[in-house]
Amino acid sequence: MPEQLLHATHKWKNLFKSATTSLLKNRMRSLLTALGIIIGVGAVIVMVSIGQGVRANIQGRISSMGANLLTVSPVRAMTGGVSQQATRNTLKPEDAEALRAQVQELEAVSAVTQSRQQVVSRNGNWNTTIQGGDPSYFDIRNWTLDTGRTFNESEVRGRAKVAVIGQTVVTQLFPNQNPIGQQIRIGTVPFTVIGTLEEKGSGFGGNQDDVVIAPWSTVLYRLSGERYLQSINVSAASPDVMAVAEARIQSVMRVQHGLQTGQADDFEVQNQADLLETASSVTQTLTLFLGAIAGISLLVGGIGIMNIMLVSVTERTREIGIRLAVGARGSDVLEQFLVEAVMLSLAGGILGMGIGVGLAALVTNLMGMPLVISPLVLLIAAGFSGAVGVFFGYYPARKAAALDPIEALRYE
Amino acid sequence: MSHPIPHTDVIRTERLERVYPGAEPVHALRGIDLRIQRGEFVAIMGASGSGKSTLMNILGCLDTPTKGEYWLDGVAVSGLSRDERADLRSRKLGFVFQGFNLLARTNTLDNVLLPLLYDRKRRIADPEASARRVLDRVGLGDRLDHEPSQLSGGQQQRVAIARALVNDPTLILADEPTGNLDTRTSVEVMALFQELNAEGATILLVTHELDIARYCSRAVELRDGLIIHDAPIANRRDAAADLTMLQGNTGLGAVHSSIFSSHA
Numbered sequence: 016m017p018e019q020l021l022h023a024t025h026k027w028k029n030l031f032k033s034a035t036t037s038l039l040k041n042r043m044r045s046l047l048t049a050l051g052i053i054i055g056v057g058a059v060i061v062m063v064s065i066g067q068g069v070r071a072n073i074q075g076r077i078s079s080m081g082a083n084l085l086t087v088s089p090v091r092a093m094t095g096g097v098s099q100q101a102t103r104n105t106l107k108p109e110d111a112e113a114l115r116a117q118v119q120e121l122e123a124v125s126a127v128t129q130s131r132q133q134v135v136s137r138n139g140n141w142n143t144t145i146q147g148g149d150p151s152y153f154d155i156r157n158w159t160l161d162t163g164r165t166f167n168e169s170e171v172r173g174r175a176k177v178a179v180i181g182q183t184v185v186t187q188l189f190p191n192q193n194p195i196g197q198q199i200r201i202g203t204v205p206f207t208v209i210g211t212l213e214e215k216g217s218g219f220g221g222n223q224d225d226v227v228i229a230p231w232s233t234v235l236y237r238l239s240g241e242r243y244l245q246s247i248n249v250s251a252a253s254p255d256v257m258a259v260a261e262a263r264i265q266s267v268m269r270v271q272h273g274l275q276t277g278q279a280d281d282f283e284v285q286n287q288a289d290l291l292e293t294a295s296s297v298t299q300t301l302t303l304f305l306g307a308i309a310g311i312s313l314l315v316g317g318i319g320i321m322n323i324m325l326v327s328v329t330e331r332t333r334e335i336g337i338r339l340a341v342g343a344r345g346s347d348v349l350e351q352f353l354v355e356a357v358m359l360s361l362a363g364g365i366l367g368m369g370i371g372v373g374l375a376a377l378v379t380n381l382m383g384m385p386l387v388i389s390p391l392v393l394l395i396a397a398g399f400s401g402a403v404g405v406f407f408g409y410y411p412a413r414k415a416a417a418l419d420p421i422e423a424l425r426y427e
Numbered sequence: 428m429s430h431p432i433p434h435t436d437v438i439r440t441e442r443l444e445r446v447y448p449g450a451e452p453v454h455a456l457r458g459i460d461l462r463i464q465r466g467e468f469v470a471i472m473g474a475s476g477s478g479k480s481t482l483m484n485i486l487g488c489l490d491t492p493t494k495g496e497y498w499l500d501g502v503a504v505s506g507l508s509r510d511e512r513a514d515l516r517s518r519k520l521g522f523v524f525q526g527f528n529l530l531a532r533t534n535t536l537d538n539v540l541l542p543l544l545y546d547r548k549r550r551i552a553d554p555e556a557s558a559r560r561v562l563d564r565v566g567l568g569d570r571l572d573h574e575p576s577q578l579s580g581g582q583q584q585r586v587a588i589a590r591a592l593v594n595d596p597t598l599i600l601a602d603e604p605t606g607n608l609d610t611r612t613s614v615e616v617m618a619l620f621q622e623l624n625a626e627g628a629t630i631l632l633v634t635h636e637l638d639i640a641r642y643c644s645r646a647v648e649l650r651d652g653l654i655i656h657d658a659p660i661a662n663r664r665d666a667a668a669d670l671t672m673l674q675g676n677t678g679l680g681a682v683h684s685s686i687f688s689s690h691a
Contacts, residue, residue: 018549022547022549026544029544036533040532333528334530336528337528337529337530337541338541338545339489339513340487340489340516340522340528341516341517341522341541341542341545341590341594342513342514342516342517342518342520342542342545342546342594343513343517343544343545344509344510344513344514344545345509345510345513346510347544347545420489421484421489421490424524424528
């Protein structure tokens with residue numbers, strides 16, 4: 016047994032050596048041939064890493080927002096599978112009042128509205144999103160104040176023209192200035208800056224610091240001129256009462272909207288798990304799509320390897336003849352060419368992994384997401400590239416092994 | 428797998444025939460009976476089309492006869508599979524070709540090591556030591572790192588001879604080994620073959636040149652697939668002596684005529 020083992024080691028060492036030599040003799044050709052595999056594997060690594068990064072990021076954000084967060088948003092009424100009503104016109108400010116008054120399980124309730132506006136200061140001009148909310152909005156959405164103060168209940172009731180601004184807006188409108196107490200104009204309405212928010216960094220869905228927060232009443236009635244809310248954010252008192260709170264919200268909302276028994280809800284209550292599911296289904300679709308592209312590129316890469324191996328077999332017909340003459344079996348020649356093809360595709364795979372990891376690191380860094388590289392994915396990528404080599408290298412290798420030594424030796 | 432025939436002939440054939448099939452079948456060999464004993468140095472001669480290449484391919488276990496029997500060192504070859512013939516080549520044969528057939532861009536040592544890659548039974552315990560030994564034997568012990576393109580034709584053929592020796596074969600088959608060499612280098616190569624033969628090697632050499640056949644000990648002549656002449660060489664030449672003459676003389680032409688005057 017040890018002698019057989021020794022022989023096998025000896026044999027594989029020689030196969031490895033001869034394959035390396037042969038591939039290095041045609042460096043440029045080997046590199047170009049492996050390019051398909053490099054791109055395929057690189058694409059797989061990049062897309063899986065980004066997908067996982069996005070997931071981790073969403074999970075991180077959701078847990079930072081608190082597991083107790085529930086979102087009430089309008090839903091299109093459906094009749095016979097056809098969307099009947101446009102969204103955004105079912106949630107009224109009174110709904111938020113009713114939830115606050117009638118659902119004991121809730122700790123905080125905030126009406127939410129949004130408007131995209133041009134914001135102008137003496138020194139700058141910036142287009143950004145104005146978010147309207149209640150004073151509790153800052154807690155519910157996990158905003159921390161950097162300087163100044165947030166607005167209070169009476170300012171919400173009075174539709175006060177006060178604003179709390181994010182760090183990006185600070186940089187754009189008040190370079191090297193203290194923004195507190197300064198006047199800005201949002202759309203055509205003058206506001207006073209009363210506070211600034213701590214930096215959150217950018218993430219999935221854009222730069223989180225590019226924001227202005229004002230009382231919802233001011234945003235709704237003075238800026239966007241609408242009557243309906245975009246959503247209502249609430250936080251339950253504890254994770255244990257989430258289910259009860261959801262049910263209570265639903266019944267209160269149905270009464271508020273005067274829905275009869277049998278009529279469908281014109282709103283929906285989503286918890287964080289629902290949101291996560293939505294987000295992952297989007298990334299999953301993206302992953303599948305990119306996976307298909309990667310698969311096609313691996314296929315094309317494999318065909319490239321088969322092509323160049325066929326060329327190589329023809330070019331080296333004489334060499335094959337010599338090897339057969341001095342005692343090589345057909346299986347020896349088959350192994351030699353198969354090892355060469357697998358080595359080519361495996362080298363391409365490893366190079367592709369390196370490039371993929373590099374690109375993924377770059378992209379996730381730019382998007383402000385964590386870089387997640389799973390060893391399993393690397394292993395699968397390596398396995399796949401090796402399999403491509405075996406699959407596409409087999410036919411040329413068989414062709415080489417079947418050569419007649421006499422003909423091969425005579426080949427010019 | 429060995430046929431139970433108790434004899435010590437390196438080669439023995441009985442009524443060997445080879446027909447290339449086709450619209451008009453070609454009878455390349457029509458019944459060859461040949462016996463070659465250990466230590467012989469045999470020249471197979473004949474014009475092109477005489478069947479000597481076909482015979483060489485069959486004796487080299489590269490081809491199989493259509494009819495007849497062939498024993499190589501006591502092993503019946505006729506019924507063997509492709510793999511079994513490959514193993515037999517690996518164990519018992521060494522090839523030297525007209526065009527050298529060395530691997531390009533591969534150094535001398537690796538070229539000589541090539542047959543031992545397929546030495547399944549590990550008959551040669553230390554391949555590299557064996558390769559160095561045979562390269563020393565052919566006088567190229569100092570050229571281990573040279574690639575074929577850096578060697579002269581004569582040196583390349585000596586590498587090929589070393590390659591044929593490295594697996595310690597029963598029989599060396601040389602197919603027109605001097606065909607691509609000039610006169611002087613040819614004589615050098617034949618001197619080497621004569622030395623190896625003197626040391627006990629059995630050599631079968633295919634040639635169409637009488638001058639080359641004269642260095643062998645026996646000549647077998649083929650015509651139209653049949654042996655028409657099989658006899659010891661009457662006035663065998665000593666290649667080493669011819670080489671000395673070549674070195675001593677001033678004009679190559681004069682030497683050439685003096686060596687080969689017999690058939691001029």
